[in-house]
Amino acid sequence: MLYKKNLAILKKRYPAYQEILENGTLDDGNITIVETKNGSKTALYQAEGDEYLLHSKYNPEKEAERLVAQLITDGVTAVVVLGFAMGYHLKELYNKVKDKGVKIFVVENNPALFREAIRYNDFTDLFDYQDFYLYLRDDYDSSGLINFIEGHIDIVFEELTLFKLSTAKRYFGQTLALIEKDLEFIIMKVKANKSTSKKRGRVWEENLLNNLYLMLKKPGVRELHGLYSGKPAIVVAAGPSLDKNMHLLKDVKDRAIIIAVDAVVKVLLKNDIVPDIVTVIDGFKSTLKYFDGLDYGRLDQTILLTIPQFYNHILKSWPGPLVFSPGYGVSEGIIHWIEKQRGFLGRLATGGSVAHLAFVLAYLLKADPIVFVGQDLAFTGDITHVKGSDYSLNLEDERKNSNKEYLKIKDIYGDEVWTRSDFHFYLQWFNRLILGIKNRGCQTEFVDATEGGARIEGTKVMTLKEVLNNYCQEKNDKKEEILIRLARYKAEWNPKIKEQFKLIIKNLKVIMEWAEQGLLFVDKLLDCANEKDYQKIVEKLKHINYNIDILKNHVMFFESEMYEIYTEINVDFRTDLEKYTKLVEFYNLLIKGSSKALKILGQHYQKITLKEGV
Template identity: 50%
Template sequence: MLEKNLEILKERYPESFQALSENTQKVNFNIIDAKNGDKTAEVQVGDSFILVHSKYDPKREAERIVEEINLNGVSSIIVLGFGLGYHVVNLFQKLKDKDIKIFVVATTPLLFKEALKYQDFTELFSSDNFYLLLSNKINSNELIAFIEDNVDMVFENIAVSFLPSLVKYAKEDYGIIMESLKYIYKILGANKYTVTNRGGEWESNLLQNLYLFLTKPGINVLHGTSQDKPAILVAAGPSLDKNIDLLKEVKGKALIIAADAVLKKLLKHDIVPDIVTVIDGYKHILKYFEGLDYNRLNDVVLVTSPQFYGHVIEEWPGPVVFSPGYGVGEEIIGWVESFSDYKGRIPTGGSVAHLSFGLACILKADPIVFVGQDLALTGGVTHASGSDYRKSLKEQFKDTNRKYYKIKDINGEDVWTRDDFYLFLEWFNKFIKDLKDNGNQTEFIDATEGGARIEGTEIMTLKEVINLYCQENNNINKEVLNKINSYQVKWNKDIILEFEKVIEDVKEIEVLARRGLQLIDQILDNQFSEKIKEFNSQLTLINNQINKLGNNVMFFESQIYDIYKDIRFEVENNMEILNRLVTFYNKLIEGSNNSLEILNIHYKRLIDEGDK
């Protein structure tokens, strides 16, 4: 039994298999017989022992644990604690014919190995819907990555179940796990809000930018370009008013990376950044680019999400570098990259400041210095003076859709922040900790001179940073420009044939959707006729054909965002099913028409370029 389990574990989960060889025993435990003859375990906590499973009937206890899980609409279940695996096996047997993922987080490798002696887990371990994180020391960032890398971080519906005894014998681990899950839920909520409210606009922008994305470099080309040279990351927090003029002294001596919201303010103070970052493809960002003197920006690099507005990218006078993200349009991005080159990825937590930080890390800049990164309502305001979004504390508190917290500032004093700022702060804290835990030696400095305390940073004034790190001209911006200008456009002309196929498939989806609407009319007109079965069969066939062409829905996925959740669940009322299908078909028709127009424009542009 043990050898069979170990063999499949080694094949499917090599890291977990490696954890079994660790000699450190986190807990003392004994395997004992339950009253019904099954095995159970007891773990030592202090001077006493705590039962991991029932001493009477562990399998019946496992049934009760699983019965308490609300599976309605769930797409993933996170199980905390493995013990001897009774509850996990019961859950798997209940779900193995359903498309629901099971994530198990186990904190006692030696107890886990003991479990492998008593049950056959090969079917569980072989399942594509089973994921295992086994570690003697739970790391919050590792746990978050374990979940985020394997779920849809927009629409995933996650349930959590835990072995009740885990709370007693692994309190510290349980606390870390629960805090990490809270963070994941926050990110899910923020992503879902963003996609449902902005997804359509972002997707439209991405489609408009397909040709540009195919032919422009990605952030991969900048890897290591500024190694061991300082980078100043400028954001639009209220403390920027304290030290903005000092940034003139660092020009040419450090790389100035400015968030979009602060560009106009910098130019007004005669400070031209080296790089401007933009991540949000939403219309309110456009005001940051209106009325700019483009003559001053010929050598300024725009690092942008491909979901930003194409006309701004086309008009930008300096070099453009794409930084694809995760979420909206990810399938389209991967599709384009399969015919060109991998552009690279920078993980972000929803803020353009995260993009600036991730970019500095890719550049291998050192030190990385925050300026204007308050993440709090410093001095009772939200943003620096001149910002379109600057509000007083009183004005901000009128927004009852947000939550507000008091946190510690750089001096250990209380300062107000709002929920989105706090989420951005948590991201910085986790990301910096993860970098340091993995041996990164970069020095992270907070020279904001106010605002929230960013964990893992050294507090300094901007003047101190300049005196210590920015005394010599280093031509750092020229190195970045040379790297970008030397980029060779790479794209495979097979993409032209792929465009032809996609265009035909999208046309077919529209035809099928229109036929679906006609059949629903016939079904409604013949509800009591013998023909109803034939119509239902035809409708099922159409849905199957649409499903086969489903990959092409990526070009207009936003059209179905608002019914995405509904079409995942089964309903009892046939009329309700038909009503949802009508909505679905109409949105497929609308999405097909919109995407076909854009796809044809890019197709013709590629044909013209290929003829040169």
Template identity: 25%
Template sequence: MSLYNDNIKFLKENYPYVKWDEEHELESNVHEICAINDRKNNVMLGVKVDNHIWSFGSCYDAEMAAEHWVNQFENVNYRTIFIIVGVGNGIYIRKLAEKYPENYIIVCEPDMELFVAYLETQNMKRDFSGKIFLAAGENADALYIELMYQVINYDNKKEIKYEILPNYQNVNEQLVLLYRKKYRDCVSRVIIKRNTIVVDEQTRAENQLRNMFYFYKKFSIGQLYDATEKITHQNRAAIVVAAGPSLDKNITELKKAQNKAFIIVVDTALKTVIKAGVKPDLAIMIDPEKDPSLFENEVIKNIPLCVSIYGNYRIISKHKGEVFFPTGESNLTEALMKKYNKGIYTVPTGGSVANNAFSIVGFMGFGTIILIGQDLAYPNGQIHTAEAYDDEKGIEASNSKYFEVEDIYGGKVYTESNMDSYRKWYEEQININPQIRVIDATEGGAKINGTEIMTLKEAISLTCENQDDIDYRSLIKPTETMFNEEQQEEIEQYFINIESQLSKLKKVLKDQEINYIQLEKMEIRNQQNESKYKRLVEKTSKTAKKLEENELMDFLQLYQNIVEYRVLDNMNDDQDKTLTESIKAAKGGKMICQTYIENIDTVKVKWHQLLIENHLIEE
């Protein structure tokens, strides 16, 4: 067992995030695993299925077969990322890393038995060298999802090489199908996020610029997390109230949980909750175009509110209660936090405000999360709780964008792609956070796998009745803003200086535009080997890094996401075979620089006006 022990040591040193108990005993043996030697005496693993042995490599020459497998990948470039399901003998992973040492490789082994067999028979240190991420062990499922969301974005989604290890599907067909579905869900969510950003671009830009003048005077969501450390909250419940139509069924029960559970309510559900006599402990609003009429009620205006830097500034500017911002949503907010050694906090989201609410109470440490109003579908064709919007019409089920999914009663209910994406996000978070008990007390809507389904009355009886009362509103009330008065004055001076900093940035961008123009000309002339070309590439790379690290680039990107995505689409377009990757990159870089330069003048005018409106400079 010395090989096994050596592998465990390597695993712990190089992949500490993989949960692994070397004394773990498998509960059952699903596979009949065999060790086979090829003709060159390489030890291979195989699995016997229906009297047939499926080996994870060629019985003639495993090395040669692995090399042929690696050679199948075409159009590999510096942006290519490999996602491989199955470890097998490790030989395929090793050959892939040897041929593409600079590319990232995500290796997932969801089958515990096969991974144990690998550790017992193969040399992990030999196979796992290079830029290899591993999803395996007791948290393989969660790591697979987490690693994909770290590396997959709109830029590289077409550069992903997703592959199943040879013969692995014959051994683990259901696992292969499940993990392929998780991959496709990830890519789908990336596309949905891109479409949302493009549609809301102008509004998001306006909100971020204006909200910067509120951000530094308000509170951080980190202060929420700190506040709940004062109580033993692991045994207490938080209730996330969304605005689905089923909320009308059980809203009257919610009052019984007041002060027994922590109640966070999404913006569109606030009217319904207030009408029922419930006092939320926290509200949340992140939508750039959220209807301000939802916050006209004076009671609602005084509820502590979590927001986004991109949230509707008209609501944020008029809110009278405490306002809590994430601090890592933009380069500029992050830069301010780093300057003053403050905590940087973001909120994982599946795209909906209720997803954000779920993440917040999870980070606050509540051991049980109860979902209500979380239909994620349109039961009886309804869209929201009745109090949300006056005269709201239901859906037209005949529209092709709607499709049926399983509901909590075992029947069918209509939903659409974005809502189904939110549902899948919940299922992923439940897998990633097994320590949190999630109860679906919506009493309607789409089924969220991994939740306990019960009525709200049952959920409150089970989790709240024996709890002492806590005044959560007082508990989460901060004693000071995230920046003190002296720091606020320094930040205001920094804001005043931004105009001159943008002028300097414009000059750097013009220089970079010239770099890209020259690169494009040299690429077309095929002068890559000249020393002048190499010096130009180095100069362009250094300037690109300098620009990337400038926090004010955030402002310039506000009005150009659609341009940037178009450039990425062009770079991923294989229609024009005459354009090399380098020419596409030079053309795209030039296009983005030109747009940034135009945006600087737009941003400077808007920022100057905001400085006047906020009385930092005179007109």
């Protein structure tokens, strides 16, 4: 029986779906299964006095073949399909991409219809495909879908495309628009991550390697969990409205914790406001201007929460406590290796903005309320940032020198205000996260005391003066408790840490040797005229690439710098010469990256040896 056969394979991966499908109350009276002209089955769906077929009444297989043929999958690593229906298009899609390792995500909001599909068609190959992912539920959960997809993709290097069954828009109903909006958000997020990684990946990974010893010693963000519970946190960004109320922040010392983004620290200090925590999330050269000329003498009690990819010379010279907060999706292999040596650092999920990091830190601290100040996410008064910030421009000058998109949105007063595409994305991230937190029953209050800018959904709009009067009257010593805890922190190292370093150094040297051999064989290929000898050399190159592929997961070097080339050498090129050029570029990058990594790791190894007194 097809149903039992399909279900047996499906429940290996998704045991919870068996309970959904075998629920005796699962029924949809709108569905009628009918036979097509070629003897297959299609579904007749009735809703609101209308009825329609979900697949062709003549030949659903041919229809699916035509639909899938129109889908461009070159360079695509994941296809998100809206609508399982009777599944003909999915069988065809599977046949098209199964040999390419493309991920297939299916979103279906009608379990009763899905049950009918697995009664009439054999999906065992599809369900057994290791890159098949099914999201099946009739009560749509926005956060659930986003987490499900993001949990199974490379959040940096994935190339997603959307494939919508044409009839899905009818039987999905109003839910379809919500799902499409969430999927577009994921695709936009991945594209933004990819763009950032391409521009900054090499710099980030070099910074991370330089910070390796610090990461072995210093605490991770998990150490801060719950340490400011029930007390107010003020998250200060560099929006233009900060000019209106920044002076009031002088009055919150020991009454609220001030978490400031890097871009606003110099402005705060000039106004005699010393933040309790500073957050940094971008390890690129443009960020260094926030630290040039900074009065470090006033920051000995200020915590710096940083990504591991920030500049080592800044982190080493920071006078106050240093805490690492790794992100998701970037250099995870290196970070996981570090954590094997010293323990889990913790993670804070952000949407890519330093203000996001400051906000989720406040939430991790269990602060209540969490107050936004200077978080315009728009060009209030046609100004980009607070006066005195290194990035402050008027909107006209900003648009002259930018290739970003601009749009109008509603501000906190209901009026229209200009914003930028990346600001708008950051706003959407805040809106979604706050909604998700509230839907989970969290009672934390979120207050927007920016006094201008975009309307952040889920926040109570107040003036900063009202916030201080309502929430910041009582003193507390929780900041001092945090400083004491961080001062006492001591990481426990893996007893075999030196052996682990030696193994990585050895593997890097072997990779360099393989890459040097690869260069020699590419030269031989170019001079080879004999087909038999040519094939022998090709096999040797495949062997070299296979060995490199195995070893590259056990070393630490500049993965992002060579990622695209590494993927390209495994596809067909227009000419052999182009392929050879890519191979040469790939091997040279391996040699260069491994050589640099060896030098940096050697320096860290010496520090560890001295630390242990060996």
